[in-house]
Amino acid sequence: MVRFLAALALLLVLAPAARAASTPVTPPPPEHRADPSLTTYVQRSGPFKLGPYATLKTSAKVQPPEVAGAIVGMDARLVDADGKELPQYVAMLHHLVFTNGGPDGERRDPMCPKKTTRERFFGTSEELRALTLPPGYGYPTTPADRWNAPIMVMHHRGGFQEFFLEYRVTIDPRPVTPVTPYWLSVIPCSPDPQWSVPGRGSKEHRRSRMYAMPTAGRIVAVGGHLHGGANDLILSQPACKHRTLVTNTPFYAPASDKLYAVKPLLHEPDPKAISWWQSPTGYAFRKGEDLKVTAVYDNLRPHTRVMGISHVYVAPPLPGAPDVRCSAAPPDAQQLGAQFEGPRTTPPTVGLTLARVGKDGLARSTTTAAGTAREIEGESATVTVRDFRFSSTNLVVGRGAVVRWRFPDDEQHDVTLADGPVGFASPWLRDGGGYGKRFTEPGRYLLMCSLHSAYMSQVVTVRSTPPRPPRPDGDPRPR
Ligand SMILES: [Cu+2]
Known part of the structure; x- marks a missing residue:
């Protein structure tokens, strides 16, 4: 009897109580590039209702999976009630940012001096790029964390459309090296960090911003966000002869993609993918050192409401490492490309009416x-x-x-x-x-x-x- 009770107690500790019964679990999807023995939690927020040709701008209720550990892969998409993905030419996931206030809701983005923005740890957009990290690294998570997700979705049709936000989170319960996310946006700390490219005929339009990093660290992964018309997003290190650390390349859908057949087309489609960089060794930087983010856009034509945001994941300095200045380019860096056939790297000409x-x-x-x-x-x-x-x-x-x-x-x-x-x-x-x-x-x-x-x-x-x-x-x- 005692053994039975002990077994029962153990079961209660380990099993379903550890997560919400409604959360299905799966092995990691290939997009997460995670250890196949790990578990992915598939969670939903919604339903949301889109009116005819409406732009929905709201805050989605989201929560961390009911397990402690570290997030090693994450993505999000729009699905219908049956779980079928809604194509971008019907309902477009234009912006989505997951924020984390920590267990007390007070955690803030250190790069925003007025402390109005909570820590942003995952963002996706029309690019639909998953968060991945090098093996052995993860973003710490606990069920007590308070998440939130500002979301913006564009409906390209008349009538009404219902959707759910589905997000998949792969968690490693083992100890990993923790990463801190930094959102280095050309326009900082704004809920709408946009500007416009005049398109006055000179070939290129560049806009940059410098950020002083609050601690020393190592950049182990870099994602990014750009809008239609973008050529590149560049993360550079001014103290090291302004060298480029990472270039995130946008990938535009082929001309045959139904995205370009939306009628009427009411905004210039963003890239359908953006490259992702990661490295277990990483690039070291020193406390207080500047990092610079630069967005490069075509300037032959106007591009309105554009963005340039570098998503930088930083690990602590290597144990025992000296205060490294201009560390060598890591030999183990990987650049992950487009996740679809026939990507274009030159921004296509799009006629808006x-x-x-x-x-x-x-x-x-x-x-x-x-x-x-x-x-x-x-x-x-x-x-x-x-x-x-x-x-x-x-x-x-x-x-x-x-x-x-x-x-x-x-x-x-x-x-x-x-x-x-x-x-x-x-x-x-x-x-x-x-x-x-x-x-x-x-x-x-x-x-x-x-x-x-x-x-x-x-x-x-x-x-x-x-x-x-x-x-x-x-x-x-x-x-
Ligand atoms: Cu954007």
Whole structure:
């Protein structure tokens, strides 16, 4: 009897209580490149509902698997109720970041001085790249950790679509060398870390940011995130003759991919994959040393709302190692490439238009303005963005005039170029926020709200002549 009770007690300690009954477990999928004897926890969040042509921006409830150990592989995707993956041309996983506040919810990203951002340890996007780490390394996890996952999904169709966020986490319960994740974004510490490439004809557009590392360490894995139009993401070490440590290469889908047949196409598709770098030896850096992240974009055409984020996984310095300066390139580095057939490394030319939803509920491409032209004679014009509408849908201004947009609603909107002479976009704005833009290049600017692109559009036509001076008699009528 005693033996039976002891066995029962052991069973209670070891078995199902150790994880939620609803969490299926599998061997690691090949994408995780993990020891096949390990266990992968397949978890879901949702359901979420997408409206017609909607952009869903929310925070998904996610939780760590009910075991302590270290995460050695992780990925995420959108699935339907049967677990079938939703293709990107239907519902696009545009952004997803897993954050970890630790057991007390207080853990923060050390690179964000205002401490507003929790530790980001895994991100995926249209690239759908899995987190992998060299053998023997892992990101420590406990069931007590408090996770969260800001997610942004774009629906490319009319009607409604339900989906679940499925995330797979491979855990090694054995002791491993712990890694710390660093999110080195060209635009730091923002929920929307975007800028726009003007596309004024010079071949390349580069934007960089430097980060002083708070501790010494070794870079053992580097992933990244880029948007459409990107050529490269570069992690470099300024103190070592500015050498490049890692280049993450974007891989674009073949032209035949249904992603490029989405009608109307309302944003430039991101790369379908991005390379991943990992090395058990790693690159050493010193406490306080700068690392630099640089995003390289095509500048022949405008690319709006782009990003450049390096996901850097750092292990402690090797035990007993001296304070290494400019350590040699690790001989055991691996660069993992595209996980699909026929990748393209040159960003494809993508033509974007505006869209309008018809009485049948279907959106159609258009390059024309909805209303009659409003001619502005003076130096500036104001547009109010309210009730899912631009107050002027068809605005004509002189060259050099300033257009100011006001966003009084409590719903977030923005103004983003779809097509035109110069790329620009405002941040997401609401509650009285404003944004201004001086138009120095003549031409037609097709503009939309990127969050409601099928429903909110505007055309600004910039004349080749400057604004006319006001009439001396004060008569406001157009001449
Ligand atoms: Cu992005």
